[in-house]
Amino acid sequence: MGTDRLAALPPVREVPAERVREALVGTPTVVVLDDDPTGTQTVRDLPVLTRWTADDVAWALDRDTPAFFVLTNTRSLGPADAAARTREVVRTCLAVAGRRGTDVVFASRSDSTLRGHFPLETDVIAREAGAPDAVILAPAFPDAGRVTLDGIHWLRDGDGLTPVADSEFAGDATFGYRSSRLAAWVAEKSGGAIPAADVAEVGIEELRSGTITLPRARVIVLDAVVDDDLRAAVLALLAAERAGARHVYRVGPSFVRARAGQDAQPPLDDAELAQAVGRGTSPHGLLVAGSHVGRTSRQLERLAARRDLAHVELDVAAVLDGVPLEGVVTEVLDGLRQRTTLLSTSRTLVTGRDEAESLDIARRVSAALTTVAGRVVGESAPAYVLAKGGITSSDVATESLRADRAWVRGSMLPGIVSLWAPTSGPPLVVFPGNVGDDEALADVVDRLEEAACA
Template sequence: MGTDRLAALPPVREVPAEQVREALVGTPTVVVLDDDPTGTQTVRDLPVLTRWTADDVDWALAQGTPAFFVLTNTRSLGPDDAAARTREVVRTCLAVAGRRGMDVVFASRSDSTLRGHFPLETDVIARAAGAPDAVILAPAFPDAGRVTLDGVHWLRDGDRLTPVADSEFAADATFGYRSSRLATWVAEKSGGAIPAADVAEVGIEELRDGEVTLPRSRVIVLDAVVDDDLRAAVLAILAAERAGARYVYRVGPSFVRARAGQGAQPPLDDAELSRTVARGHGLLVAGSHVGRTSRQLERLAARRDLAHVELDVAAVLEGAPLDEITADAVDALKRRTTLVSTSRTLVTGRDEAESLAIARRVSAALTGVVRQVVHAAEPAYVLAKGGITSSDVATESLRADRAWVRGSMLPGLVSLWAPTSGPPLVVFPGNVGDDEALADVVDRLEEAACA
C-alpha cells in the first residue's frame, strides 16, 4: 500500500493550533505520563518532572501550562512495577489538583511504534481516576513517519507505507506484537479482554470533512497522516469532554502537541542553543541497540574525532568493576567530546522478564558511570541516545527532578531539556532520524559549546 491510497485521500483540512488553544480555555490540565522521555520531542516550553512528590506536582501545576510531563519510565519496568508507579503518579496528581481546586486529565504517552505496557497503564489510570467513557488510541507521529490510516498503523517513507508489524520494532524482545490493524492489536495486547469488536475507528475522511463524531466504544482509534488530522480530532474530543465525556488518552508524541494547542515549530536556533549550552565538551551516552542507532553512531565516528569509552555488556553482567572505565571517560571529557556507550551486541534473556532484568542491570551500570563523569568533569551538555537510556540519565545520572522542554534539535524530533539545575540534556530517541541525524545534532551542540 502506498502512493495510490495516499493520492486518493481527501485534501487536508487545515486546523490551526490557535483554534485548539481557543478551545482549551477553561479545560483541565493534561498530565502526560511518559513511559520514556522521548514524548517531549514535539513540544516546547512545557514542564517535565522526573519525580512526582506532592511538591513537584504542585510546582508543575503552578506554571499554568496546558500540560506537563511526568517521566514514569515504565517501559523499562516489569508489569507489576509499571502498574504500581502509574497508580502512585495518578493518585498524587489527583490529590494535589484537588487541593488546588483544579481538574486534570491523563494521557499515557508511549511509543509510536506500539511498544509499551498496554492496556495495563490505561487500565490503572482508569481505576485510579474513575472509569472513562473510552480510551483514545492515537499513536501517530507524522514527523517520524508513523501514521495511522484506515485503522492500520504504518511506517511511512515518502509515499511508501509499511505495516508496523513488518518492522524491527514489532520483534522487540519485551513488547513484540503481530498486528498492524490497531483494533486487532488491542485484542492481541489485551489477551482478548478487549475484543476487536469493542474498538471503533475514526477514519481520515471523517476527520477531513469537518463532521467528526466520536463513537461510543471502549477504545477509539484515530487515523492521522498529518498534525491537522490530530488537531481536528482534538477539537472533537474537547467538545465531547465539555458535554460530559471522560477519556484517557493512549498516544504518541504528536497527539500531545495537538492537545496542548501547539503547532509544529522549527528547531531551536543557534542563539537559543548558545544561551542554553555551557562552554566546553559534550558527553554522549548511547544505550539503544536498534539498527538505526548503530548506523548513526558509525556516521558520527566517521565525521567527528571523539573519544569512545565502551562498557562491555557481558562483563557488566558478570559484575566487572567500572572504576577504570569511569576514569577513562573523565580524562577524555576534559580534552574532547566523549561517547560512553554499551557494546553493540544486544543481550536478551529467555523471556520478557529476564530481558527486562538484563536491560535494567546494564542501564544501571551505564548511568552510574555517567553520574560520576558528570560530577567530575562538568560537561557542556549531555546527549542521551535511546528512550530508556535518556530516562535513566535524567533521573539517575543528572538528578534532573524538574526541567523545562525548551524545544527540538530536529524538526519535531530530539528535545532539549533545561533542568532547573545541572547541564542541559538532549533526549535523542533510538529509532528516529536518518543515518546522519546524530552527527548533525552533535555538530550544532559543539558549535554552541565553542561559541
C-alpha cells in the same frame, strides 16, 4: 499500500493550533505520563517532572501550562512495577489537584511504534481516576514517519507505507506484537479482554470532512497522517468532554502537541542553543548511547566517521559479570578533557530467555551506564549531555543528572530530539533510538559542539 492510497486521500483540512488553544480555555490540565522521555520531542516550553512528590506536582501546576510531563519510565519496568508506579503518579496528581480545586486529565504517552505496557497503564489510570467513556488510541507521529490510516499503523518512508508489524520494532524482545491493524493489536495486547469488536475507528475521511462523530466504544482509534488530522480530532474530543464525556488517552508524541494547542515549531536556532549549552567545566559534550536498534548503530557509525571522538565502550558481558566500573569512569573523564566523548554499551544485544529476564538485563546494563555517566558529570560537568535511547535518556535524567524538574525548550531536528533545561545541572538532549536518518546524530552533535564553543 503506498503512493496510490496517499494520493487518493481527501485534501487536508487545515485546523490551526490557535483554534485548539481557544478551545482549551477553562479545560483541565493534561498530565502526560511518559513511559520514557522521548514524548517531549514534539513540544516546547512545557514542564517535565522526573519525580512526583506533591511539591513537584504543585510546581508543575503552578507553571500554568496546558500540559506537563511526568517521566514514569515504565517501559523499563515489569508489569507489576509499571502498574504500581502509574498508580502512585495518578494518585498524587489527583490529590494535589483536588486540594487546589483544579481538574486534571491523563494521557499515557508511549512509543509511536507500539511498544509499551498497554492496556495495563490505561487500565490503572481508569481505576484511579474513574472509568472513562473511552480510551483514545492515537499513536501517530508524522514527524518521524509513523501514521495511522484506515485503522492500520504504518511506517512511512517517502510515499511508501510499511505495516508496523513488519518492522524491526514489532520483534522487540519485551513488547513484540503481530498486528498492524490497531483494533487487532488492542485485542492481541489485552489477551482478548478487549475484543476487536469493542474498538472503533475514526477514519481520515471523517477527520477531514469537518463533521466528526465520536463513536461509542471502549477504545477509539484515530487515523492521522498530518498534525491537522490530530487537531481536528482534539477539537471533537474537547467538545465531547465539555458535554460530559471522559477520556483517557494512549498516544504518541504528536497527539500531545495537538492536545496542548501547539503547532509544529522549527528546531532551536543557534542563538537559543548558545544560551543553553557550554557552561560546564568541560567545553565538550558527553554522549551516552544505550539503544540497540539498527538505526542507532548506523547513526553511531556515521558520527564516528564525521567527528574525532573519544569512544569508551561499556562491555555488557562484563557488566553482567559484576566487573567494577572505576576504570570506565576514568577513561571517560580522560576523554572529556580533550574532546567530545561517547560512552556506549557494546553493540551486541544480550537478551534473556523470556520477557522478564530481558528486562532485568536491560535494567542492569542501564544502571551501569548511568552510574558511570553520573560519576563523570559529578567530577567534570560537560557542556551538555546527549542520551541516545528512550530508557537510557530516562535513566540519565533521573539517575545521572538528578534532573527532578526541567523545561522542554524545543527540538534539535524538526519534530524530533528534544533539549531539556533542568532547573539545575547541564542541559540534556533526549535522542530516541528509533528516529532520524543515518546522519541525524552527527548533525545534532555538530550543532551542539558549535554552540558550546560560541
